[in-house]
Amino acid sequence: MGDFTQEAEGVIQRAKDEARKLNSYFVHDAHILLSLIRNCVNGIVENLLKDRVWYPAVLEKTEKISDASCPPPDAPWTVNAQNTLNEARKITKELGHSPCGTEHILAGLMRIDGSAMRILRELGFALSQNFVWRELFGTKTLGMESGYKQEVRVRIRWMILRDMPEVFVIESESFEFPWLEEDFIRCLRGRNSIGMVAEYDDRVVGFVICELAKTLVNVLNFAVAPDYRRKSVGTQMIAKLKGKLLAQRRTHITLEVRETNLPAQLFFKRCGFRAVSVLRNHYDNTEDAYLMQYRFRQETLAPFQPVN
Numbered sequence: 001m002g003d004f005t006q007e008a009e010g011v012i013q014r015a016k017d018e019a020r021k022l023n024s025y026f027v028h029d030a031h032i033l034l035s036l037i038r039n040c041v042n043g044i045v046e047n048l049l050k051d052r053v054w055y056p057a058v059l060e061k062t063e064k065i066s067d068a069s070c071p072p073p074d075a076p077w078t079v080n081a082q083n084t085l086n087e088a089r090k091i092t093k094e095l096g097h098s099p100c101g102t103e104h105i106l107a108g109l110m111r112i113d114g115s116a117m118r119i120l121r122e123l124g125f126a127l128s129q130n131f132v133w134r135e136l137f138g139t140k141t142l143g144m145e146s147g148y149k150q151e152v153r154v155r156i157r158w159m160i161l162r163d164m165p166e167v168f169v170i171e172s173e174s175f176e177f178p179w180l181e182e183d184f185i186r187c188l189r190g191r192n193s194i195g196m197v198a199e200y201d202d203r204v205v206g207f208v209i210c211e212l213a214k215t216l217v218n219v220l221n222f223a224v225a226p227d228y229r230r231k232s233v234g235t236q237m238i239a240k241l242k243g244k245l246l247a248q249r250r251t252h253i254t255l256e257v258r259e260t261n262l263p264a265q266l267f268f269k270r271c272g273f274r275a276v277s278v279l280r281n282h283y284d285n286t287e288d289a290y291l292m293q294y295r296f297r298q299e300t301l302a303p304f305q306p307v308n
């Protein structure tokens with residue numbers, strides 16, 4: 001491995017043990033997180049993680065995403081897990097550091113924003129990326145404020161049946177209770193529903209499903225692939241929806257977001273949505289939702305023109 005510190009190498013090796021322990025066929029980025037919490041002795045990473053999250057709680061959540069199939073002796077890494085380690089190397093290089101340590105791995109997990117971060121958020125770990133970055137690397141910030149953000153320009157078009165496998169992967173990487181394939185199909189067959197995908201480099205990197213009412217568009221499902229987040233993909237999809245609204249004289253976009261889904265709340269707030277009410281015990285009587293709404297005002301927006 002060479003480019004990692006001895007401690008980081010240990011954490012990576014033990015991520016495989018965490019996967020094996022949970023009988024997972026794949027090593028997910030959540031197994032890297034488990035290994036970091038358990039094995040890391042780097043003081044800063046330890047303070048950030050061990051003081052805030054409890055290993056057994058993360059283990060229990062990770063067990064749910066581990067596929068519980070008979071693992072091979074050398075379990076393969078998921079794309080998100082591989083990207084986490086690649087991102088960690090990239091961050092090390094960007095900062096002019098060497099070799100790549102456990103702090104860079106934690107920063108990699110945050111940038112990829114996959115299952116590990118979802119689990120941390122579900123457990124109430126609500127620190128912003130920039131805060132964590134400052135804690136890890138001193139005065140330098142994650143760069144979202146300092147020009148690092150790498151935007152990608154996506155092509156947005158109608159969703160077709162052939163997109164379903166890719167959409168479904170994004171769905172299962174994004175939600176604890178993902179829609180089933182038949183939920184998508186049922187929805188898309190509805191007369192008032194539409195689906196759109198964002199495509200980059202011939203890959204589907206985001207999707208949105210909405211139902212159209214007379215005066216509003218209700219977003220039923222919306223997600224961006226974990227390795228394409230914070231690159232403005234979501235913003236471009238919302239901009240398309242706003243364009244559609246304008247073209248069709250609808251005046252509102254609405255959606256429901258889980259109380260614990262802080263990133264989505266911040267995202268929609270940034271896109272001009274406001275929380276207008278709380279729907280108590282909306283999700284299986286266990287969790288509240290915020291009803292968020294975007295009200296169209298006389299902004300100048302490009303008319304909606306999906307490409308097919």
Ligand SMILES: CC(C)(COP(=O)(O)OP(=O)(O)OC[C@H]1O[C@@H](n2cnc3c(N)ncnc32)[C@H](O)[C@@H]1OP(=O)(O)O)[C@@H](O)C(=O)NCCC(=O)NCCS
Pocket residue numbers: 144149174175222223224225228229230231232233234235236255256257258261262263264266267268270
């Ligand atoms: C919410 C989601 C769609 C955002 O998509 P995205 O492509 O990453 O969003 P963008 O890059 O366009 O972000 C625009 C702005 O929103 C805010 N934002 C987005 N993600 C954020 C996060 N994780 N934490 C804090 N703010 C965030 C930021 O202000 C961001 O601007 P910046 O990157 O310059 O700081 C994406 O995180 C996702 O798919 N989440 C899982 C699925 C989900 O929760 N869907 C919504 C269900 S209601």
